[in-house]
Amino acid sequence: MLKLNFPFHPILFGLYPILFLFSNNLVETSLNELIRPIFFTLSIILSVYFIIHITEKDIFRWGIILSYGIFLFYSFGIILNKLGPLQIGDLLLDRFPQLIVLIYFIVFCCGFYLITKMHTYTDITKILNFISIILIVISVGNIVINYSLFIPVNPGKNFSPVLNNNSNPDIYYIILDGYAGEETLRKLYDYDNTPFLSNLSQRGFYIVKNSTSNYQTSMLSLASSLNSSYLDENLIDLDWPNRNDPKGKELVNLIENGYSIKFLKSQGYKFIFLKSGFLLTDFNKNADYTLNKYIFTEFENKLISDTPIPIFFYENTFSSLSGFFDRMRIQNSFEELSGVPTISGKKFVFAHIIAPHPPYVFGKYGEAISVSQNRSCEIQKAAYLNQLIYINNLTEKTIEKIISQSKKPPIIIIQSDHGSKFQEYCEINYDDKFLEAMPNIIAYYLPEYKGIHLKNNMTPVNTFRIIFNGYFNQTMPILDDKIYYNNTWYS
Numbered sequence: 217m218l219k220l221n222f223p224f225h226p227i228l229f230g231l232y233p234i235l236f237l238f239s240n241n242l243v244e245t246s247l248n249e250l251i252r253p254i255f256f257t258l259s260i261i262l263s264v265y266f267i268i269h270i271t272e273k274d275i276f277r278w279g280i281i282l283s284y285g286i287f288l289f290y291s292f293g294i295i296l297n298k299l300g301p302l303q304i305g306d307l308l309l310d311r312f313p314q315l316i317v318l319i320y321f322i323v324f325c326c327g328f329y330l331i332t333k334m335h336t337y338t339d340i341t342k343i344l345n346f347i348s349i350i351l352i353v354i355s356v357g358n359i360v361i362n363y364s365l366f367i368p369v370n371p372g373k374n375f376s377p378v379l380n381n382n383s384n385p386d387i388y389y390i391i392l393d394g395y396a397g398e399e400t401l402r403k404l405y406d407y408d409n410t411p412f413l414s415n416l417s418q419r420g421f422y423i424v425k426n427s428t429s430n431y432q433t434s435m436l437s438l439a440s441s442l443n444s445s446y447l448d449e450n451l452i453d454l455d456w457p458n459r460n461d462p463k464g465k466e467l468v469n470l471i472e473n474g475y476s477i478k479f480l481k482s483q484g485y486k487f488i489f490l491k492s493g494f495l496l497t498d499f500n501k502n503a504d505y506t507l508n509k510y511i512f513t514e515f516e517n518k519l520i521s522d523t524p525i526p527i528f529f530y531e532n533t534f535s536s537l538s539g540f541f542d543r544m545r546i547q548n549s550f551e552e553l554s555g556v557p558t559i560s561g562k563k564f565v566f567a568h569i570i571a572p573h574p575p576y577v578f579g580k581y582g583e584a585i586s587v588s589q590n591r592s593c594e595i596q597k598a599a600y601l602n603q604l605i606y607i608n609n610l611t612e613k614t615i616e617k618i619i620s621q622s623k624k625p626p627i628i629i630i631q632s633d634h635g636s637k638f639q640e641y642c643e644i645n646y647d648d649k650f651l652e653a654m655p656n657i658i659a660y661y662l663p664e665y666k667g668i669h670l671k672n673n674m675t676p677v678n679t680f681r682i683i684f685n686g687y688f689n690q691t692m693p694i695l696d697d698k699i700y701y702n703n704t705w706y707s
């Protein structure tokens with residue numbers, strides 16, 4: 217039986233930020249994502265306890281010091297964000313993160329000194345124990361209540377029996393998040409994307425010239441395209457899809473259990489899922505094989521971003537650790553995609569890559585950059601464009617490897633879920649808003665395709681319909697191309 221006056225509060229205070237963050241990101245985060253942060257936190261705290269035990273220090277006093285350290289560790293980013301950039305005369309402290317760590321270290325030492333001067337530790341231990349229990353109960357309660365409110369819907373479709381055609385090619389569904397359409401790039405970014413698009417055409421890709429996304433957010437767009445159907449009106453009747461809303465949960469469920477995933481699995485395909493790092497597509501229980509497994513998740517990045525750790529990885533900004541891991545994750549995504557042909561059997565690969573979408577972490581040659589969200593519109597736009605140019609480069613190389621290493625020419629779909637959506641940062645004149653949010657990229661590599669004639673203005677809702685009809689003898693009707701656009705989402 218746990219004694220209430222034993223100092224267990226550091227353990228609960230250490231777990232609290234993880235559970236708190238999780239309870240606020242329930243829909244996009246799976247329980248599995250808790251395992252690593254909880255394991256690391258417990259290992260560190262228990263090791264400290266072990267050291268206290270073998271060195272025969274006062275466990276009550278050291279328990280309080282440990283909780284104080286945990287508090288400073290997790291509140292670091294929050295306090296600094298509240299303060300904004302610190303400036304003394306001409307000296308911008310933002311540029312000297314080590315100095316900020318030093319100040320924090322001094323604060324820690326002062327607190328440490330005060331704690332060691334206390335006369336008794338038992339009362340304060342009881343109080344801290346009590347507070348830590350309350351915090352954990354609230355977070356866990358919040359998680360349990362929210363989970364129990366969520367009744368998963370299963371898009372119960374009937375599948376045709378498994379066809380015995382081992383000859384079907386591998387299918388790569390690559391989503392480049394926020395990749396703008398050709399015309400948008402030319403008009404609003406003054407950039408001619410022809411070299412990239414012609415490179416794809418020369419390889420045999422069909423580029424949908426005036427392609428447009430059906431929806432303007434990742435969540436709506438992916439839920440629709442993976443199910444090859446328009447979403448129920450009540451699901452899109454949201455000002456902004458809230459991920460903790462029951463409707464948001466249903467959308468996430470539609471992505472995880474997309475019709476195309478279930479259909480292709482029923483046809484004997486292995487489902488290869490690329491962990492995006494973005495909570496929406498960071499886990500999929502249907503995956504037979506998960507790529508990008510060992511890179512930090514967005515949940516872990518968020519958790520770390522409030523601690524002093526990022527400061528040691530980069531010089532200018534506090535979200536920089538996130539930049540460091542974002543770079544690693546994006547490059548690794550392409551690298552692992554190039555290796556997919558070596559996996560045996562028929563494969564359906566779903567790779568949602570969070571680029572050129574922000575954060576902007578690459579310059580045009582792939583060099584490390586960091587652009588914080590409060591920079592001017594022009595800086596953000598330039599950063600977007602440079603990241604897009606680098607992504608073009610990675611995409612070209614990856615496709616070349618996939619095609620050259622596949623035994624049978626694969627089907628490759630390169631598509632974006634929406635446009636660049638710069639209204640968040642820039643004043644966009646009314647007429648350009650649509651151009652900026654909706655036109656996307658759609659490029660199909662369809663070897664030996666014998667389906668319907670491909671048009672110039674297709675939308676993602678029909679992508680898998682074309683493929684299933686053209687390669688799997690399905691008779692799915694081609695839907696009218698509808699665009700759900702709400703210009704008030706970015707006012």
Ligand SMILES: [Zn+2]
Pocket residue numbers: 393394433434435573633634
């Ligand atoms: Zn998106």
